[in-house]
Amino acid sequence: MNKGEFVEALADALGSSRAEAERALNAVLELIAERLEKGEKVVFTGFGSFEVTERGARTGRNPQTGATIQIPATKAPKFSPGAALKKRIAGK
Known part of the structure; x- marks a missing residue:
């Protein structure tokens, strides 16, 4: 499953648009990357x-x-x- 397919599945699971699901996924991934960059552990x-x-x-x-x-x-x-x-x- 690639990112596009994941976004589609997320949009279906949330009952939202593909654009909203992609924004949500990008926000989560960015938050994880920011915390790791600071040396924090994300659990x-x-x-x-x-x-x-x-x-x-x-x-x-x-x-x-x-x-x-x-x-x-x-x-x-x-x-x-x-x-x-x-x-x-x-x-x-």
Whole structure:
């Protein structure tokens, strides 16, 4: 399911227009991104949580040449599913 299909399904579920559903989705995604950018954790109990993890600098290898390269430290978003979502996916 892509974003357009999700917006359509959201509009149907809310009984609203596609434009309203898209504005709502964009607002939610923007809020999550803003909070993660500030280093905050975003938790939806039962669904899961979004947080920023820090990856340390490390040595890697170029697969084409075999040369070693230095990979700098970076931050990355992470999603951890909640218990209720895990159970639902597992079919329990």
